[in-house]
């Protein structure tokens with residue numbers, strides 16, 4: 001058993017212009033946790049957040065926005 005984790009863009013699918021959204025192309029930060037423990041999931045989450053920041057995703061109170069949607073003027 002393993003746990004797949006992925007950060008999805010909150011704008012994805014909400015508007016027509018979001019068709020270029022990274023999440024629409026399954027290109028965001030993603031990967032398996034190293035185990036099924038709480039610690040493994042938290043560690044995997046930290047890695048995904050670091051990867052999101054590295055690739056210019058923006059964290060908001062509602063989640064993350066991909067760099068393409070930011071470029072298209074979406075922000076919260």
Ligand SMILES: [Zn+2]
Nearest residue numbers: 009021066069
């Ligand atoms: Zn997006």
